[in-house]
Structure formats: C-alpha cells, structure tokens
Amino acid sequence: MSVTIDGYESIPVIGVFDSGVGGLTVVKELKRAIPTVPLIYFGDTARTPYGTKSQETIKRFALEDTKFLLSKGANIIVIACHSAASVATSMLNERFDCPIFEVITPSVSQLLRLSRRGRIGVIGTRATIESGVYEREIKKRADYVVIGVPCPLLVPLVEEGWLKRRETKMIVKKYIHPLKLKNIDTLILGCTHYPMLKDVIARKAGKRIKIIDPSKEVAITVRDFIFNKIGVEDYSIGDYMDDMDRDKFYFSDLGSVTKEVIRRFIDRPIDPKKVVLRYN
Numbered sequence: 245m246s247v248t249i250d251g252y253e254s255i256p257v258i259g260v261f262d263s264g265v266g267g268l269t270v271v272k273e274l275k276r277a278i279p280t281v282p283l284i285y286f287g288d289t290a291r292t293p294y295g296t297k298s299q300e301t302i303k304r305f306a307l308e309d310t311k312f313l314l315s316k317g318a319n320i321i322v323i324a325c326h327s328a329a330s331v332a333t334s335m336l337n338e339r340f341d342c343p344i345f346e347v348i349t350p351s352v353s354q355l356l357r358l359s360r361r362g363r364i365g366v367i368g369t370r371a372t373i374e375s376g377v378y379e380r381e382i383k384k385r386a387d388y389v390v391i392g393v394p395c396p397l398l399v400p401l402v403e404e405g406w407l408k409r410r411e412t413k414m415i416v417k418k419y420i421h422p423l424k425l426k427n428i429d430t431l432i433l434g435c436t437h438y439p440m441l442k443d444v445i446a447r448k449a450g451k452r453i454k455i456i457d458p459s460k461e462v463a464i465t466v467r468d469f470i471f472n473k474i475g476v477e478d479y480s481i482g483d484y485m486d487d488m489d490r491d492k493f494y495f496s497d498l499g500s501v502t503k504e505v506i507r508r509f510i511d512r513p514i515d516p517k518k519v520v521l522r523y524n
Contacts, residue, residue, distance in 0.1 A: 256470050258283045259318025261309035264292035265403070265502065266436030267324030268509035270347065271491075273439075273463035274322070278470060283491040284318050286519075290496035294327040295371025306332035308521045310340060316492065320470075322462060323347065324436050326368065330377035343469060350461035351432055352381045358454045359430040362388035365423035365453070367445075368434030370394040378434060391426050395419045395435075402437040403505045413444055420448045432456045440509070494519045 258274060260267055264287050271285055286309055288294075294302050306328040310321055321336070321344045323329045329346035336344050355364055366378045373392040382388050397415050406412045423431065431453050433439060439459050446455050491514075495502060498518040506516055 256281050256320055256473075257318045258320045258322060258466065259286070259310075259313030259316070260284070260322040260324050261286045261288070261306070261313060261328070262324040262436060263287075263294040263305075263327065264289050265495075265505050265509055266399070268506065269436050269439040269459040270322060270324040270462060271510070273457075273459045274466060275491075277463040277467040281470065284313055284316050285491070285493045286312055287493075287495045288521075289498070289502050293369070293371070294325055295369050295375075297327075299331045302328055303332045303335050306336060307339065310336055310344075312494070312519070312521055314340070314342070316494075318342075320466065321345070322466060324459075324462075326372045326377070326434060326436070326458075327375070330372070330375050345462055345466055345469075347436070347458035347462045348377060348381055350465040351456050351458040352378070352385065354456050354461050355382070355430050355432060356386060358456070359388065361427075361429045362386060363426065363428045363430070364388050364390045365426070365428035365431040366390060366392040366434045367395045367398075367419060367423075367431065367438065368392070369399065370396050372434050378432060389426075391423060391428060392434075393419055393423055395438075398441060399435065399437045402440045403508075405508050407440055407444070412441070413448070416441060416444050417448045420445065424450065424453070428453060430454045430456060433458060493517065496521060 258281055260270055267287060271283060274283060288305060288309060291305060294305060313321060319342050321342055323333060323346040326347060329348045333346050364382060373394040379390040382390050401412050431449055436459060439457050442455060442457060493514050493516045495516055495518055498516055
C-alpha cells in the first residue's frame with residue numbers, strides 16, 4: 245500500500261502529537277478506523293499543559309513536535325492537542341508540505357450536519373473554553389449559539405482512573421446542567437481526555453443531545469484522506485489493537501505516574517520510550 249503525497253510515493257505513516265497523554269484517545273480511534281496504517285505518537289508530558297502557555301510558546305512546541313514526528317518517519321501529521329490546533333495549525337501548514345489534520349475542524353463539520361436547532365455546547369479545559377476557538381470556527385460557517393463550559397476537574401479524574409466513580413458522575417452532572425438549561429442540541433467534547441468519560445457524559449446529557457467526539461471525527465477524516473489517496477473504498481477493520489505492536493510511542497517525560505496513566509488510556513501493553521527534543 246502506498247500513497248502519493250506532495251509528488252512522491254510512500255507508505256502512509258501517521259504522526260500524532262499532544263501535550264500529554266490525552267491524545268491517546270485519538271490513537272485509539274485511528275486504530276479502529278485504519279488499523280493497518282502504522283502510527284507514531286509523541287506526548288509532550290515534560291511540558292504539559294500547553295493551554296496555559298503563550299501562543300508563541302505553543303507554536304514553538306508544535307513546531308518541535310512536528311519535526312520530531314517527521315524525523316521518525318511520519319508523513320501525515322495529526323494535531324491532537326486542542327490548544328496547539330487552535331493557534332499553530334496555519335503555521336505548521338506553511339512550514340511543512342505533508343498533510344496536517346487537527347481535532348477542531350472535523351468536529352465543526354460534524355456538528356453542522358447533526359445540529360437541528362443551532363444550539364451548541366462545548367466542554368473543555370479552562371484554556372480551551374477561554375480561547376473561544378470552537379465558537380470562532382462555528383461562527384465562520386453558521387450563525388449558531390455556542391455556549392462553553394470549562395470543566396477543570398475532568399482531566400485529573402480521568403488520569404486518576406475515576407471513570408465510573410459516583411463523585412465523577414456527580415461532577416459531570418454539575419458541569420452539564422447549565423448547558424441543558426440553555427437547551428443545547430449538540431455537545432462537543434473539547435478535550436482529548438473526555439472521550440474516556442463519553443458514556444457518563446452522554447447519560448447525564450440525555451438522549452436529546454448529540455455528542456461529538458473530536459477524536460473520532462479526526463480519525464474519520466484521516467481515514468477518508470488515505471482511502472481517497474490510494475483509491476481504496478473499504479478497509480479490513482479488525483480489532484484496533486491487533487496492529488499496535490508496530491506503532492511507536494514517545495514521551496518527553498516518563499515517570500511512574502505517567503506510565504500508569506498511559507496504561508489506563510491504552511488498554512494493552514505498549515513500549516513507551518522517553519525522548520528529549522533537541523530542536524530550537
């Protein structure tokens with residue numbers, strides 16, 4: 245299998261970067277959608293979170309992350325980090341010739357298809373909500389009402405593995421309640437950690453509210469791109485973990501706590517490696 249990208253033919257290799265471990269939810273969706281395409285992941289756990297940094301710093305980090313993935317053989321880049329996607333996508337597209345995908349645009353496209361009343365809720369980290377990135381992207385394409393709610397407790401709850409705890413369910417209900425009062429019809433999970441809580445969020449939101457998972461949407465977009473490039477209409481979609489052994493996972497910090505969080509996100513043994521970026 246090969247794909248012609250920017251005039252040369254090569255085997256597609258997907259590189260995914262994130263500010264930490266949350267982007268592993270994107271990895272899981274990519275492996276479900278296109279399990280036989282090799283993948284390289286970089287989690288910048290030494291410098292997480294990106295959302296609290298300046299735009300200039302986030303752009304520099306995103307540039308370094310992309311260079312690292314390309315140096316390891318990736319020729320398709322996926323920006324899993326919402327903060328990096330919101331400020332660095334244009335810069336990366338200008339600097340590199342390879343296809344670059346991010347989690348925001350596919351989610352906006354999906355909500356335009358799903359929403360019936362144009363009332364959109366977004367939950368995310370405080371940085372993502374305060375950036376207004378989803379509201380800006382939605383407003384470019386439709387005059388929808390967009391209500392954002394920061395959910396700062398959800399990331400630590402996910403990383404602690406408290407996915408089904410009573411306390412977690414109560415906190416999710418607390419965060420979702422004001423959005424239900426605003427009569428939203430569609431809810432975007434604006435953080436890569438949140439798909440781990442998708443079932444709980446869906447139950448608390450109720451059946452009338454459609455849930456959009458950016459991890460799933462970007463995976464579908466990448467899959468369709470690869471299918472169109474190589475002229476394939478269908479793929480053998482097996483157990484998404486079957487081909488995980490040949491995928492590579494790199495992190496800029498790899499302490500015992502990080503390893504445990506990685507284990508929770510990827511429910512099978514992998515061989516994560518620590519690397520130090522040396523790009524300036």
